[in-house]
Amino acid sequence: MQVVFNNLLFLFLWKLFFTVFPFFGGWTWQDMRLLIACGTGSLGLMFVFFGGVKKMPDFIRLCQTSRPALTSKAPLFTLLCGSSIPSGWGHLATSLFCFMLGDLSLIPLAFVYMTLACFLLTATHTLLYSLLFWCRAGSWIAIYEELFLLLSLYPIPHKNMCLLLLFPAGCVGTLPVTLLRTFSWSPFFIFLTSTSLFCFLAFIVFFFGCKKYQAQTLH
Amino acid sequence: MKRLQSLPSLIIHTLRATFSCSRFLGAILYLLLILWVYFHIGKALPLSSLQQEQFLGYIACNYFVLLSLPSWEQGEMQSSYASQLRTFIRKGIILGGITLLTLKFLNKVLIFSWSFFAMSWGFALLSGLLSLLMTTTLLHLCLWYNKKPGLFFWLYSKGLFLFGGLFLPLTLYPSWLQTVAHCTPFPAILADRSQLIFSLQGSSSLIHAYFGWSLLLLGILHAVKDQRTQNASSF
Numbered sequence: 001m002q003v004v005f006n007n008l009l010f011l012f013l014w015k016l017f018f019t020v021f022p023f024f025g026g027w028t029w030q031d032m033r034l035l036i037a038c039g040t041g042s043l044g045l046m047f048v049f050f051g052g053v054k055k056m057p058d059f060i061r062l063c064q065t066s067r068p069a070l071t072s073k074a075p076l077f078t079l080l081c082g083s084s085i086p087s088g089w090g091h092l093a094t095s096l097f098c099f100m101l102g103d104l105s106l107i108p109l110a111f112v113y114m115t116l117a118c119f120l121l122t123a124t125h126t127l128l129y130s131l132l133f134w135c136r137a138g139s140w141i142a143i144y145e146e147l148f149l150l151l152s153l154y155p156i157p158h159k160n161m162c163l164l165l166l167f168p169a170g171c172v173g174t175l176p177v178t179l180l181r182t183f184s185w186s187p188f189f190i191f192l193t194s195t196s197l198f199c200f201l202a203f204i205v206f207f208f209g210c211k212k213y214q215a216q217t218l219h
Numbered sequence: 220m221k222r223l224q225s226l227p228s229l230i231i232h233t234l235r236a237t238f239s240c241s242r243f244l245g246a247i248l249y250l251l252l253i254l255w256v257y258f259h260i261g262k263a264l265p266l267s268s269l270q271q272e273q274f275l276g277y278i279a280c281n282y283f284v285l286l287s288l289p290s291w292e293q294g295e296m297q298s299s300y301a302s303q304l305r306t307f308i309r310k311g312i313i314l315g316g317i318t319l320l321t322l323k324f325l326n327k328v329l330i331f332s333w334s335f336f337a338m339s340w341g342f343a344l345l346s347g348l349l350s351l352l353m354t355t356t357l358l359h360l361c362l363w364y365n366k367k368p369g370l371f372f373w374l375y376s377k378g379l380f381l382f383g384g385l386f387l388p389l390t391l392y393p394s395w396l397q398t399v400a401h402c403t404p405f406p407a408i409l410a411d412r413s414q415l416i417f418s419l420q421g422s423s424s425l426i427h428a429y430f431g432w433s434l435l436l437l438g439i440l441h442a443v444k445d446q447r448t449q450n451a452s453s454f
Contacts, residue, residue, distance in 0.1 A: 002373065009377060013386065020391045025263030143245035147252055154256050 003090030047088025384410030
């Protein structure tokens, strides 16, 4: 409930903002609503289906202390899908509410983008947490997460999107909204490439992290 | 001479202690990013350049105080009052300085000056004291009712977010919401102080609000403490 209240408060404040300034930098209230819908939807999907991502620091700590033998053939997949975070349902409910305020027919297409964004979010988190195999940067990862969310859920004027795409917070909120408004292949290609690249990187970094500890266990 | 030598070392020690804390560096990064975001939002708003600067200044004044306030989640509220106040002052000075420098960098013409910021810091200190009083009263109320304080502090942060006019000046809120907001102490902590950037006329009413709310909160705190002492002695 806290998550829903939090998200609705955020939505309400932006509604107030857009009542005073109905249009700025290419953003309208409809776009903002879609941004919050896509952002919370992606986050919700990640928490519900890949909730294990938040347990990665514990897993890595376990690897560092007791060096368990990895029995699963796909430890990353087992770890990610192993648990679910209930607050994800709150995010999904907010997302659905935002779509219900406007055009429900956008949901199927938005779901495709949110799924891609969910993979990207999971990959980014996995990549970040995998750094814990080599360095102690737990607090910095929490800071990055906060900044990532800030950039994902704020309406940055479209001409300043470069940083967002590099970060890649723009792919979670701004890019899906752009695609939902008018579909074109180039942003979709950027979105797809970014997601694939981050998924690949996350897999590789996690694989080498596990390898490091397995090699140490053998010695 | 010895005192003169110790002052720079004290400053260096304070800066080192502050910057060695990754959470605080995180707050600095958050502040810089939020200023960058609102700088671009402000530039896109259909306002004159003066109003755009005022808008950014308003947001900046809100955020530097908000990020300086002791946080419940980070365990800062569990320390002594003096320590909380010290943390607030230290964070406020550094974050305020960074805010001013960033605004100077982002805006070629700056409507507000060092003197405005000095005044803003003064009011920020009063805001910090009021917030400290409020959180202390909340904590004592939680202890009295045997409730976990987490939820109360979460509501407190949401109150600051909504009624504190975090990213929209309260004057632009619907009139019913302005009335509701002014029935709480949150505008005195954030919005009313930051609104001084638009006009200095509200400064005297702001001081009245600080003292009024402080007296009320002190009264509640005193009553709750008395009640708790009586309950304890009756057992």
